[in-house]
Amino acid sequence: MTQALSELFELLRIPSVSADPAHNQDMKKAAGWLEAKLRSIGFNVEVVPTPNHPIVYAEKRLSDIAPTVLFYGHYDVQPPDPLVLWHTPPFEPTLRDGKIYARGSSDDKGQIFAHIAAVESLGDQLPVNVKFVIEGEEEVGFGNLVPWLEGNLARLKADVLVVSDSSMLAPGIPAITYALRGIALLEVRLQGSARDLHSGTYGGGAPNPIHAAATMIAKLKSQDGKIQIPGFYDKVRPLSEQERKLYHKLPFDAAEFAAAIGASAMPGEAGYSLLERIWARPSLDVNGIWGGYQGEGSKTVIPAKAGFKLSMRLVPDQDPEAIYALTKAYLEHILPAGYSLEILPHGVGKPVVTELDSAPMQAASRALEKAWGRKPVFNRMGGSVPIVADFQQLMNIPIVMMGFGLDDDNLHSPNEKFDLINFEKAIESSRNFLLEFAKTLR
Ligand SMILES: [Zn+2]
Numbered sequence: 001m002t003q004a005l006s007e008l009f010e011l012l013r014i015p016s017v018s019a020d021p022a023h024n025q026d027m028k029k030a031a032g033w034l035e036a037k038l039r040s041i042g043f044n045v046e047v048v049p050t051p052n053h054p055i056v057y058a059e060k061r062l063s064d065i066a067p068t069v070l071f072y073g074h075y076d077v078q079p080p081d082p083l084v085l086w087h088t089p090p091f092e093p094t095l096r097d098g099k100i101y102a103r104g105s106s107d108d109k110g111q112i113f114a115h116i117a118a119v120e121s122l123g124d125q126l127p128v129n130v131k132f133v134i135e136g137e138e139e140v141g142f143g144n145l146v147p148w149l150e151g152n153l154a155r156l157k158a159d160v161l162v163v164s165d166s167s168m169l170a171p172g173i174p175a176i177t178y179a180l181r182g183i184a185l186l187e188v189r190l191q192g193s194a195r196d197l198h199s200g201t202y203g204g205g206a207p208n209p210i211h212a213a214a215t216m217i218a219k220l221k222s223q224d225g226k227i228q229i230p231g232f233y234d235k236v237r238p239l240s241e242q243e244r245k246l247y248h249k250l251p252f253d254a255a256e257f258a259a260a261i262g263a264s265a266m267p268g269e270a271g272y273s274l275l276e277r278i279w280a281r282p283s284l285d286v287n288g289i290w291g292g293y294q295g296e297g298s299k300t301v302i303p304a305k306a307g308f309k310l311s312m313r314l315v316p317d318q319d320p321e322a323i324y325a326l327t328k329a330y331l332e333h334i335l336p337a338g339y340s341l342e343i344l345p346h347g348v349g350k351p352v353v354t355e356l357d358s359a360p361m362q363a364a365s366r367a368l369e370k371a372w373g374r375k376p377v378f379n380r381m382g383g384s385v386p387i388v389a390d391f392q393q394l395m396n397i398p399i400v401m402m403g404f405g406l407d408d409d410n411l412h413s414p415n416e417k418f419d420l421i422n423f424e425k426a427i428e429s430s431r432n433f434l435l436e437f438a439k440t441l442r
């Protein structure tokens with residue numbers, strides 16, 4: 001067993017479950033383990049207390065002129081339940097069939113530790129300044145990291161942020177995620193009469209907010225999938241020809257994708273492929289709709305109230321606050337006469353993008369190609385990763401998301417694993433990246 005692997009095992013043995021207060025001491029222990037490890041390889045380390053779990057901040061400074069790489073990761077893990085489904089105990093890391101089985105092996109201890117091991121392996125050859133922010137609340141979102149980032153922007157200053165908390169495209173096919181969608185969420189509440197009414201006594205003469213809701217929902221998108229909110233697409237950055245070509249070449253089968261969710265068709269915006277629609281185009285979905293009687297049998301009621309919930313996935317350069325305002329104005333505009341309308345915001349998140357031809361992306365591409373023997377795939381993610389958006393917004397630096405997990409790693413499930421080869425290649429990739437990135441700014 002290599003030194004890096006046996007050290008990863010030490011870290012994996014600490015049951016740092018952030019959601020369970022019974023593990024508060026283990027959280028401290030994991031933070032302390034990282035502190036000692038990073039100190040031993042020449043970092044200045046601070047374990048920052050928060051109202052919940054500490055943040056580990058470390059920096060190794062070479063010079064003022066060397067470029068700086070900032071790594072983000074997390075040392076907390078999901079609860080291991082249900083324990084009976086684990087083939088070997090979650091906090092007794094086990095190497096089996098070339099895979100490291102343990103809670104946190106892939107998400108995210110194995111991935112963040114790979115970067116630590118890479119820095120260590122370079123020893124005196126390390127060509128850049130390196131900083132680590134390793135939090136203990138990623139799985140629970142207690143929200144203590146962002147205020148700390150806000151208060152420490154000067155010392156966090158870096159030329160690139162590297163995040164490894166995601167997956168490769170497939171075994172042996174490295175991937176770099178260069179864009180994430182943002183989000184805007186809201187709730188619409190409609191009221192017609194002051195109380196529920198009998199449909200015999202009032203039917204034909206009373207407002208029905210369910211119909212009003214349905215009318216409004218129908219006006220949100222056209223038949224060909226275009227979102228009808230005026231100004232919605234104004235700031236959407238069009239897909240480049242380069243991106244469209246790259247997506248086209250990916251081993252992605254729309255029919256297989258549909259079959260995997262048991263759908264016979266994948267409707268959406270006309271003029272775009274399925275992958276383009278879920279990665280690079282904005283979307284709008286009603287997530288819930290309510291009103292009236294939903295129990296067994298029938299009830300002759302005209303409800304007083306109805307409503308629905310809406311989410312929109314946004315792409316660069318849409319501003320979620322602006323989209324929220326446009327949506328609100330449009331909903332007010334299409335509200336049928338005779339109803340009162342209440343709109344509640346349920347949060348927003350910004351989209352993220354790093355230019356494909358930027359220096360850090362190209363350095364990452366070369367680094368992965370050297371380690372894996374093939375060029376990485378550049379992909380986007382349809383979802384949002386709030387902390388990455390926060391980093392981009394606060395620090396305004398390029399972000400390289402290179403994940404080393406695989407889709408079958410059982411994240412958040414029993415028998416979480418990290419392929420040993422992925423751990424080893426992650427170290428190699430990170431090491432290559434540090435060397436390549438130093439060259440780009442020289
Ligand atoms: Zn994670």
